[in-house]
Amino acid sequence: xxxxxxxxxxxxxxxxxxxxxxxxxxxxxxxxxxxxxxxxxxxxxxxxxxxxxxxxxxxxxxxxxxxxxxxxxxxxxxxxxxxxxxxxxxxxxxxxxxxxxxxxxxxxxxxxxxxxxxxxxxxxxxxxxxxxxxxxxxxxxxxxxxxxxxxxxxxxxxxxxxxxxxxxxxxxxxxxxxxxxxxxxxxxxxxxxxxxxxxxxxxxxxxxxxxxxxxxxxxxxxxxxxxxxxxxxxxxxxxxxxxxxxxxxxxxxxxxxxxxxxxxxxxxxxxxxxxxxxxxxxxxxxxxxxxxxxxxxxxxxxxxxxxxxxxxxxxxxxx
Numbered sequence: 001x002x003x004x005x006x007x008x009x010x011x012x013x014x015x016x017x018x019x020x021x022x023x024x025x026x027x028x029x030x031x032x033x034x035x036x037x038x039x040x041x042x043x044x045x046x047x048x049x050x051x052x053x054x055x056x057x058x059x060x061x062x063x064x065x066x067x068x069x070x071x072x073x074x075x076x077x078x079x080x081x082x083x084x085x086x087x088x089x090x091x092x093x094x095x096x097x098x099x100x101x102x103x104x105x106x107x108x109x110x111x112x113x114x115x116x117x118x119x120x121x122x123x124x125x126x127x128x129x130x131x132x133x134x135x136x137x138x139x140x141x142x143x144x145x146x147x148x149x150x151x152x153x154x155x156x157x158x159x160x161x162x163x164x165x166x167x168x169x170x171x172x173x174x175x176x177x178x179x180x181x182x183x184x185x186x187x188x189x190x191x192x193x194x195x196x197x198x199x200x201x202x203x204x205x206x207x208x209x210x211x212x213x214x215x216x217x218x219x220x221x222x223x224x225x226x227x228x229x230x231x232x233x234x235x236x237x238x239x240x241x242x243x244x245x246x247x248x249x250x251x252x253x254x255x256x257x258x259x260x261x262x263x264x265x266x267x268x269x270x271x272x273x274x275x276x277x278x279x280x281x282x283x284x285x286x287x288x289x290x291x292x293x294x295x296x297x298x299x300x301x302x303x304x305x306x307x308x309x310x311x312x313x314x315x316x317x318x319x
Contacts, residue, residue, distance in 0.1 A: 006047070006048070006049075006051060006052065009027075009045075009047065010024045010027065010052065010065075011023050011024055011026075011027040017051070017052060017058065018052075018057065018058050018061050019052055019058070019061050019062050019065050020061070021061055021062075021064040021065035021068055022068070022258070022262065024065050024069070025065060025068045025069050025072060025258065026256060026258055026259070028043070028069055028072070028078065029072055029076065029078075029256070029258065030256075031043055032076055032077060032078050036077065041077060042076075042077025042078060042079070043077065043078050043079075044078075044079045044080070045078075045079075045080045045081070046080070046081045046083070047080060047081070047082050047083065048083050048084075048085070049062065049082055049083065049084055049096070050083075050084050050085040050088050050089065053084060053089060053092075053096055054088065054089055056092075059092065059095055059096065059140075060140050062096065063095070063096065063099060063137065063140035063141055064140060064141055066082075066096065066099040066100070066141070067099060067113070067114055067120075067141035068114075070099070070100075070101075070113055070114035071114040071116070073114075074114060074115070074116040075116065082096070082100070084096055084097075093107070094107065094108045094109075094133075095133075095136075095137070098110055098111050098112055098124075098133075098137060099111070099112060099113055099137070099141070100113060101113045101121070101123075108124065109124055109125050109126075109127070109130050109133075110122065110123065110124035110125060110126050110130060110133070110134060110157075111123045111124050112134065112137050112138065112141065115153055117153065118151040118152060118153045118182070119144045119145035119150050119151045119152060120138075120141075120144055120145075120150075120152050120153070121152070121153040121154075121156070122134070122152050122153070122154040122156075122157050122181075123154070123156035123157055123158075124156070124157065124158060125157075125158050125159040125160075126157070126159065126160040126161070126164040127159065127161065127164075128161065128163055130164075131160075131161075131163050131164040131167040131168075132167065134164065134167070134168070135167050135168070135170075135171050138171060139171075142175075148177055148178065149177065149178045149179070149180050150172070150175070150177050150178070150179045150180070151179075151180045151182070152179060152180070152181050152182065153182050154181050154182055154183045154184075154188075155182055155183065155184040156184075157183060157184075157185075157188075160188060161191075162191060162195055165188075165191065165192055165195055165197060165200060165202075166195065166197070168181070168200050169195075169197045169198060169199055169200040172199035172200055173198065173199050177199065178199050178200070178201065179199060179200045179201070180201050180203065181200060181201065181202045181203070182203050182204075183202055183203070183204050184204065184205065185204065186204050186205075188202055188204065189202045189203070189204035241276055241279040241280040241283055242261075242264065242275065242276065242279040244279070244283045245260075245264060245278075245279035245280070245282045245283040245286070246260040246261055246264065246279075247260075248282070248283060248286040248287070248298075249263055249264070249282075249286075249298065249302075252286065252297070252298035253298055253299070263302070264278055264279055264282070267282070267302065267305070267306055267309075270306055270310070271306055271309035271310050273309050278305075278309070281305055281309075282301070282302060282305055285301050285305060286298060286301060
């Protein structure tokens with residue numbers, strides 16, 4: 001057990017009071033790996049985050065960190081109890097409480113958090129006064145997911161009205177992505193069918209059978225389920241390319257898993273090319289060059305690939 005200053009815990013520079021999400025996540029992962037190597041079962045922390053979430057700008061960056069570290073907690077032996085002083089930041093505390101799968105009763109009307117099975121999970125209630133907060137939270141924690149479809153598990157969502165669905169549809173249009181929303185309430189699926197939603201598809205479990213025969217399927221439900229299956233199959237197909245490219249970058253450039261993945265993400269964003277395509281191209285080029293990659297060689301290959309994709313000269317550069 002140890003007591004650590006807040007700046008040291010999040011890897012902050014002496015003059016900074018704003019968390020760098022990626023740096024802070026790498027710091028926590030490295031600390032967890034260190035304690036496991038030392039023979040401990042994992043890393044557990046209790047943190048007073050108040051001083052780092054006073055301003056809106058601080059909360060913007062900290063929200064992204066919370067979502068990223070939640071993803072790591074799903075796979076690594078890390079657990080944390082985050083505390084914030086309501087007397088200092090008032091109602092803004094709900095902006096952070098909503099980022100956890102578990103929270104004190106009444107502390108947040110909804111919760112948006114990481115789930116390893118999907119791109120994000122949504123729970124609680126989204127009423128007339130809350131839909132804008134959900135969109136704001138999505139913007140803070142993004143970007144989410146790797147594919148063209150953003151999959152959200154909303155099975156634990158107890159209530160959402162038409163304004164919430166329309167706001168989510170507007171958010172999806174700004175991203176130019178589709179949103180697949182899994183719910184456990186058939187009323188939400190029926191409401192979505194009545195609305196003119198262009199980028200949100202709602203999937204509910206099949207309706208129970210009635211004594212007179214099988215219940216009619218919700219309109220478009222089979223098509224939605226088929227789209228979901230195809231999306232998941234595309235994700236699984238792309239994983240080998242991404243994992244191989246990450247491994248090669250880690251070896252050639254002495255990067256961590258997260259740093260290698262961030263490199264692929266940057267290449268994808270800088271060239272407006274799908275991540276799976278970038279990964280496959282980079283993997284092939286690294287595999288085709290000398291086996292004893294130097295840092296300079298790998299960097300030159302990645303830079304040349306980026307320039308080709310930007311110029312549109314690579315035949316496999318799907319956009």
